[in-house]
Amino acid sequence: MRMTFRWYGEGNDTISLEQIKQIPGTEGIVWALHDLPAGEVWPVEKIEEVKRQADRAGLHIDVVESVNVHEDIKLGLPTRDRYIENYKKTIENLGKFGVKVICYNFMPVFDWTRTDLAKEMEDGSTALFYENSKVDQIDPVELARKISGSSLTMPGWEPERLKDLSGLFKAYEKVTEEDLWDNLQYFLEQIIPIAEINDIKMAIHPDDPPWPVFGLPRIINSQEGLRRLLRVVDSPSNCITLCTGSLGANGNNDIVAMVNEFIDRIPFTHIRNVRRYENGDFIETSHRTQDGSVDITGVVEAFHQKGFKGYARPDHGRHLWGEQCRPGYGLYDRALGIMYLWGLWDAFERKSAAQHTVQKENSLV
Numbered sequence: 001m002r003m004t005f006r007w008y009g010e011g012n013d014t015i016s017l018e019q020i021k022q023i024p025g026t027e028g029i030v031w032a033l034h035d036l037p038a039g040e041v042w043p044v045e046k047i048e049e050v051k052r053q054a055d056r057a058g059l060h061i062d063v064v065e066s067v068n069v070h071e072d073i074k075l076g077l078p079t080r081d082r083y084i085e086n087y088k089k090t091i092e093n094l095g096k097f098g099v100k101v102i103c104y105n106f107m108p109v110f111d112w113t114r115t116d117l118a119k120e121m122e123d124g125s126t127a128l129f130y131e132n133s134k135v136d137q138i139d140p141v142e143l144a145r146k147i148s149g150s151s152l153t154m155p156g157w158e159p160e161r162l163k164d165l166s167g168l169f170k171a172y173e174k175v176t177e178e179d180l181w182d183n184l185q186y187f188l189e190q191i192i193p194i195a196e197i198n199d200i201k202m203a204i205h206p207d208d209p210p211w212p213v214f215g216l217p218r219i220i221n222s223q224e225g226l227r228r229l230l231r232v233v234d235s236p237s238n239c240i241t242l243c244t245g246s247l248g249a250n251g252n253n254d255i256v257a258m259v260n261e262f263i264d265r266i267p268f269t270h271i272r273n274v275r276r277y278e279n280g281d282f283i284e285t286s287h288r289t290q291d292g293s294v295d296i297t298g299v300v301e302a303f304h305q306k307g308f309k310g311y312a313r314p315d316h317g318r319h320l321w322g323e324q325c326r327p328g329y330g331l332y333d334r335a336l337g338i339m340y341l342w343g344l345w346d347a348f349e350r351k352s353a354a355q356h357t358v359q360k361e362n363s364l365v
């Protein structure tokens with residue numbers, strides 16, 4: 001397991017590269033050019049600049065999250081080909097700098113959705129919260145306006161994406177889940193060969209939450225959906241970002257089973273916990289297994305058993321000790337998360353080393 005940490009870029013994150021470097025066992029940043037609108041080619045000079053910054057801090061830039069997919073591609077509009085060409089060029093440019101994994105998602109209009117970005121928990125920390133009944137009442141156009149008016153935007157709710165929201169909703173009225181699959185297939189058939197040539201894994205991020213929101217279709221949210229995705233283009237470059245928190249918000253998703261089934265196609269994982277409530281609401285907790293509903297211990301054990309050599313990052317943390325940060329993206333709880341993941345990993349490492357010794361001794365007897 002190769003540990004990484006998401007970083008939003010110089011002047012765009014409350015956390016410095018030097019701080020990230022001090023988190024034990026953390027070797028790289030998970031990054032993006034957040035100021036570029038979806039659909040534009042990522043220029044070599046801008047990529048080079050991030051590489052220089054990371055190099056100086058002794059961190060790598062192997063994992064990009066995300067190269068966002070233009071809505072015209074998801075909608076299957078005739079204009080999509082232009083954006084797909086741009087996407088290919090971006091893959092090539094990232095390949096020049098040794099990038100190994102590109103995380104992206106195929107959620108119409110919005111990326112991750114929550115109803116409260118700072119819900120107070122029993123211990124006084126705050127966390128991201130999702131309340132079903134509120135989502136039913138939300139006017140997404142109004143919410144988007146509120147978010148784009150604040151200084152910290154959420155990924156996936158970037159102002160440029162939200163410009164013509166009512167137009168977008170109209171365009172999606174006719175798009176069914178099957179249409180979305182067709183449009184994803186069209187996109188993958190074109191970009192995966194380019195990813196292969198550039199030795200890059202395209203790793204789709206599951207829908208968060210793993211069900212349709214605001215009446216928009218969503219397709220990457222179950223074991224069956226992930227299986228279908230891998231079949232759509234059967235290539236080692238067509239992969240998954242296994243996000244335990246996104247998938248784990250649905251109690252029917254067995255994440256350990258997903259690790260076991262898809263391990264060869266998981267180059268990158270987000271490991272975090274959520275506590276699910278009976279009515280379907282959920283809150284993001286500490287990474288610790290006992291604090292939430294996702295079996296984080298079992299997930300790490302499965303990765304360990306399978307000899308996982310891919311990249312991992314902690315995901316959304318709570319906001320602790322008065323930290324002012326991007327919602328879910330503070331330093332403290334994510335750093336604690338990393339130490340929890342390493343603690344589990346190292347314990348499994350020790351256990352399997354001991355088992356090998358016993359086996360060896362037995363075979364000598």
Ligand code: DNO
Nearest residue numbers: 066103104105111112155205
């Ligand atoms: C949320 C993130 C997502 C993720 C995208 C990937 O914090 O996990 O926004 O980056 O869905 O494209």
